[in-house]
Amino acid sequence: MTGGENLEPDAAPASANADEARPAQSLRAEKRDLIALGIAAAAIILFVGTGGRMVSQFVRNIITDGANSVDPMVASTLLLNVALIIFIMRRHTDLTREVAERRKAERRARELADIDPLTGCLNRRSIAPATDQLVGEANRSRRGVAFIMIDLDNFKQVNDLHGHQAGDEILMQVASRIRTLMPRDALLARLGGDEFAIVQSYDRMLPERIDQFVTRIIDSVAEPFDLECGAIEITMSVGIAADRDDLSVPGERYDSQALIHKADIAMYEAKKQGKNRHYWFEAPMENELRFRGQLESAIRSGVKDGEFVPYYEQQVDLETGELVGFEMLARWLSPEHGIVSPDVFIPIAEEIGVIGELSEGLIKQAFEDANEWDPALTLSVNISPVQLRDPWFSQKILKMLVESGFPAERLDLEVTESCLHENIGVVRSMITSLKNQGVRISLDDFGTGYSSLAQLRSLPFDRIKIDRSFVSDIGEDENGAKIINAIISLGDGLSMPITAEGIENDSILAALRKMGSMKGQGYHYGMPENATAVRERLQAAGRIVERSTGQDAPGAIPEERKSRA
Numbered sequence: 001m002t003g004g005e006n007l008e009p010d011a012a013p014a015s016a017n018a019d020e021a022r023p024a025q026s027l028r029a030e031k032r033d034l035i036a037l038g039i040a041a042a043a044i045i046l047f048v049g050t051g052g053r054m055v056s057q058f059v060r061n062i063i064t065d066g067a068n069s070v071d072p073m074v075a076s077t078l079l080l081n082v083a084l085i086i087f088i089m090r091r092h093t094d095l096t097r098e099v100a101e102r103r104k105a106e107r108r109a110r111e112l113a114d115i116d117p118l119t120g121c122l123n124r125r126s127i128a129p130a131t132d133q134l135v136g137e138a139n140r141s142r143r144g145v146a147f148i149m150i151d152l153d154n155f156k157q158v159n160d161l162h163g164h165q166a167g168d169e170i171l172m173q174v175a176s177r178i179r180t181l182m183p184r185d186a187l188l189a190r191l192g193g194d195e196f197a198i199v200q201s202y203d204r205m206l207p208e209r210i211d212q213f214v215t216r217i218i219d220s221v222a223e224p225f226d227l228e229c230g231a232i233e234i235t236m237s238v239g240i241a242a243d244r245d246d247l248s249v250p251g252e253r254y255d256s257q258a259l260i261h262k263a264d265i266a267m268y269e270a271k272k273q274g275k276n277r278h279y280w281f282e283a284p285m286e287n288e289l290r291f292r293g294q295l296e297s298a299i300r301s302g303v304k305d306g307e308f309v310p311y312y313e314q315q316v317d318l319e320t321g322e323l324v325g326f327e328m329l330a331r332w333l334s335p336e337h338g339i340v341s342p343d344v345f346i347p348i349a350e351e352i353g354v355i356g357e358l359s360e361g362l363i364k365q366a367f368e369d370a371n372e373w374d375p376a377l378t379l380s381v382n383i384s385p386v387q388l389r390d391p392w393f394s395q396k397i398l399k400m401l402v403e404s405g406f407p408a409e410r411l412d413l414e415v416t417e418s419c420l421h422e423n424i425g426v427v428r429s430m431i432t433s434l435k436n437q438g439v440r441i442s443l444d445d446f447g448t449g450y451s452s453l454a455q456l457r458s459l460p461f462d463r464i465k466i467d468r469s470f471v472s473d474i475g476e477d478e479n480g481a482k483i484i485n486a487i488i489s490l491g492d493g494l495s496m497p498i499t500a501e502g503i504e505n506d507s508i509l510a511a512l513r514k515m516g517s518m519k520g521q522g523y524h525y526g527m528p529e530n531a532t533a534v535r536e537r538l539q540a541a542g543r544i545v546e547r548s549t550g551q552d553a554p555g556a557i558p559e560e561r562k563s564r565a
Contacts, residue, residue, distance in 0.1 A: 113125065113126075114126035116189070116190040118168060118171060118172060118190070119171055119172055119174075119175035119190050120175070121175055121188045121189050121190040121196070122187060122188065122189035122190075123189060123190060123191070123192075124189065124191045124192060126189070127187065127189035127191070127197055127199070127256070128256040128257065128260070129256070130187050130189075130199070131145070131147065131187065131199045131255075131256035131259060132255055132256045134185075134187065134199055134201060135243050135253055135254075135255070135256070137201070138201040138243070139253060141201075142204070143201045143202060143203060143204060144201065144202055144203070144204040144207070144242055144243060144244070145199065145200070145201050145202075145242070145243040145253075145259075146198075146199070146200050146201075146202055146207075146210045146240055146241070146242055146243075147197065147198075147199050147240070147241045147243070147256075147259035147260065147262075147263045148197065148198040148199070148200065148210075148214060148238060148239075148240050148263065149191075149195070149196075149197055149238065149239040149240070149241075149260070149263035149264050149266070149267040150178075150195065150196040150197065150198070150217075150236050150237075150238050150267070151194060151195050151196075151236065151237050151238075151267055151271070152170075152174065152194040152195075152221075152234055152235075152236050153234065153235040153236060153237055153271075153275040153276060154235075154275075155167065155170075155193075155194035155234070158170060158232060158234070162227070162229045162232065163229075166227050166228075166229050166232070169225070169227055170225050170227070170232065170234060171190070171194065173225055174196070174221055174234070175188065175190065175196070177217075177220045177221055177223075178196065178198065178217055178220075178221070180220075181213070181216050181217055181220060182198065182200070183200060185200075185201065186198055186199065186200040186201075187199040187200070197260070197263070198217075199259075200213070207242070207280075210240060211278070214238050214240065214278045215278070217236075217238075218235070218236055218238065218276065218277070218278065221234060221235070221236050222234070222235055222236075222276070235275055235276035236275075236276065237267055237270035237271045237275045237276065237277065237278075238266075238267060238270055238277070238278035238279075239262075239263045239264060239265065239266025239267025239268065239269065239270055239278070239279055239280075239281065240263060240266055240278060240279070240280045240281065241254070241258075241259050241262035241263040241266060241280070241281040242280070242281070243259060262281040262286070263281060265281055265285050265286055265289050266278075266279045266280060266281040266282075266285060267279075268285075268289060269285050269288075292348070295344075295345070295348055296348060296352050298334060298336065298337070299332075299345055299348060299349055299352070299354060299358075300352070300354060302332060302334060303349075303354050303357055303358050303361065306361070307332060307333050307334060307335070308330055308331070308332050308333075308358055308361065308362060309330075309331055309333055309362070309365065309530065309531075310328045310329070310330065310331075310362045310365050310366045310369065310530075310531065311328070311329045311330070311331045311528040311529060311530055312326035312327065312328060312329070312366075312369075312528060312529055312530075312531070312534045313326060313327045313329055313521050313525075313528040314326060314521060314525045314526060315327060315378070315380065315499065315519050315520070315521045316519065316520055316521065316525055317517075317519055318500075318509065318512055318513050318517070318518055318519065318520045319513065319517050323377070323541075323543075324376070324377065324378065324519060325377045325378030325379060325380060325412070325519075326370075326373075326377065326378075326379060326380070326534065327380040327381075327382075327414075327521060328362065328363075328366045328379060328380065328381050328382075329342065329382075329528050330342045330345075330346065330358070330359075330362055331528075331530075332344075332345050346384070350384055350385075350386045355384050355386050355387060356386070356387055356390060359383075359384060359387060360396065360400065363381055363397070363400055364400055364403075364404065365531075366379060366381065367379075367400060367401070367404035367406040368404060369531040369534070369535075370406060370410070371404065371405065371406055371545075372535065372538075372544055372545055372546075373534075373538055373543065373544065373545070374538065374543035374544070374545065375407070375410070375545065377410070377538075377543070378410050378411070378412050378440075379406075379410055379411055379412065380412040380413075380414055380442065381411065381412070381413055381414065382414045382416075382444065383413050383414060383415055383416075383419075385416060385418050385419045388415070388419050388426065388427055388430060389426070391426065393430055394429075394430040394433040394434050395433075397411075397413070397434060397439070398433075398434070398437055401437075401439075407438070408437050408438035408439045409438040409439075409440070411439050411440065412439075412440040412441070412442055412462070412463070413434065413439060413440070413441050413442070414442045414443075414444040414465065415427065415431070415441060415442070415443060415444060416443075416444045416445050417443065417444075417445060417446065427459070428458075428459055431459060431460060431461075432460060435460050435462075440462040440463065441460065441461050441462055441463075442461065442462060442463040442464070442465050442499065443456070443459075443461045443463070443464050443465065444465045444467075445465065445467040446464045446465055446466055446467060446487060456490075456494060456496075457494065461496060462496065462497075463496055463497050463498070463499055464487065464490070464491050464496050464497075464498055464499070465498075465499045465500075465501060466484060466487055466498060466499070466500045466501065467501060467502075468501040468502025468522070469502070470483050470484055470487075471484065471500050471501060471502040471503060471508060471512070471522075472502045472504060472508070474508055474511045474512070481511065481515075484500070484512075484515060485515060488515055488516050488518070492516075497517075497518065497519070498516075498518040498519070499518060499519040499520065499521065500512050500518055500519070500520045500521075500522075501520075501521055501522065502522050503520045503521065503522030503523075503524045503525070504522050504523050504524055505524055506524070508522075508524070509524060
């Protein structure tokens with residue numbers, strides 16, 4: 001999981017020197033204890049000697065009717081002897097108590113080094129040797145071992161929305177629910193953050209029992225958690241690795257580190273396939289993960305080297321057929337992979353944290369390209385939900401507008417419904433800030449997310465975009481046409497114009513024209529084009545504004561206004 005991690009399991013001791021120092025300290029304590037006992041023994045022997053002498057003098061004194069008195073030196077020696085014995089015995093008692101407390105503290109330190117203090121599970125440091133031991137025992141009994149890696153889905157949102165105390169409570173309850181379902185000989189560990197691991201032996205001929213066990217855990221954890229802040233629901237993604245590739249054939253077993261690695265890969269596959277499910281490790285997953293790692297590296301270098309470029313898709317007034325603007329789409333011109341679709345690199349860029357830098361570079365280039373277009377043409381730009389988590393996003397957009405001299409009223413930012421579900425308060429603030437400067441805001445992919453009528457009414461959107469999944473079915477599915485009519489009626493009631501995505505052929509275009517006035521876009525009007533092709537298209541139509549290098553260039557902001565901004 002993933003800033004904002006919950007309490008981590010205790011780490012291993014900082015240095016091996018601390019472990020080496022403990023035997024030396026114990027040895028010194030034992031030496032001190034032996035010295036004290038030796039002194040005490042000598043004092044007792046002396047006490048016996050002086051006491052015997054005093055007793056003999058006392059008896060003689062009685063027999064002789066007090067003729068002889070007790071030697072004062074012997075009496076003083078005896079008293080000092082008694083005092084010394086009492087002192088040494090108390091010191092011995094204190095030393096014994098100190099040693100006992102030290103040993104108790106050492107046992108507690110060893111426990112803390114191996115146990116997660118929040119959940120009481122094993123931690124990452126201790127699960128590895130425990131797994132290796134279980135693998136050895138299973139090998140002797142001809143059983144298999146499954147390493148089950150668990151990661152809670154979207155757990156960071158729990159911390160962000162409800163606080164870390166709520167997150168800690170959920171982690172403790174998750175551990176408790178798993179324990180109630182675990183076999184007695186299984187191991188449970190919290191590896192860190194919201195990651196757990198279960199290690200369990202099983203009959204090699206019945207691997208489906210592991211599937212059944214994991215399914216019960218997923219269902220159990222999916223039950224709502226009742227906290228003071230309300231009911232919270234959590235799902236989990238699970239990866240499973242067996243201690244041998246083919247359990248039916250004798251061979252070398254994987255050690256704990258290999259099991260952790262393979263289970264982690266399988267868990268990532270479960271995340272990629274939609275979360276809230278489990279997968280067993282398979283060799284192709286590792287190859288795919290290795291390829292993804294190569295993509296991540298290539299994306300990072302591609303952002304620095306300017307390999308990501310804007311392409312533009314036409315937006316047309318359906319009633320008149322007139323070109324009214326373009327939507328900017330990202331393309332990756334990779335030297336190794338060719339032209340890569342955003343469906344491939346956008347999710348990865350979001351996960352590795354470079355989507356902001358990537359998008360800002362594209363927007364700056366798009367502003368520069370669009371400054372040459374007819375001022376009547378608008379520029380639409382999709383905004384990632386990850387970008388809207390940046391509290392400075394609106395300021396960055398406004399700064400780029402000022403630096404490029406692109407008019408704010410020609411910019412249309414498209415926000416998806418999923419953004420509203422994640423952080424409605426922050427999104428409302430950003431939308432308001434941008435609209436105050438003249439930027440238009442569209443609600444993209446309408447009908448596929450979580451927006452409500454209350455949000456549409458309270459948020460100052462300028463336009464609704466109907467998702468292509470509804471538009472593409474308009475000629476074949478009667479319900480698709482009804483949904484589009486309903487969205488158009490909703491837009492009319494809220495005074496929000498409509499844009500329809502995914503117009504692929506004449507029949508879809510004809511059906512949409514009958515439904516009312518709107519903008520549309522899709523491959524029916526041509527494939528997305530790069531900046532050069534768009535410029536040639538507009539040049540042929542007489543819709544390019546030639547810019548000069550002077551202050552009066554169309555779309556430019558005078559230097560003195562820039563400095564004031």
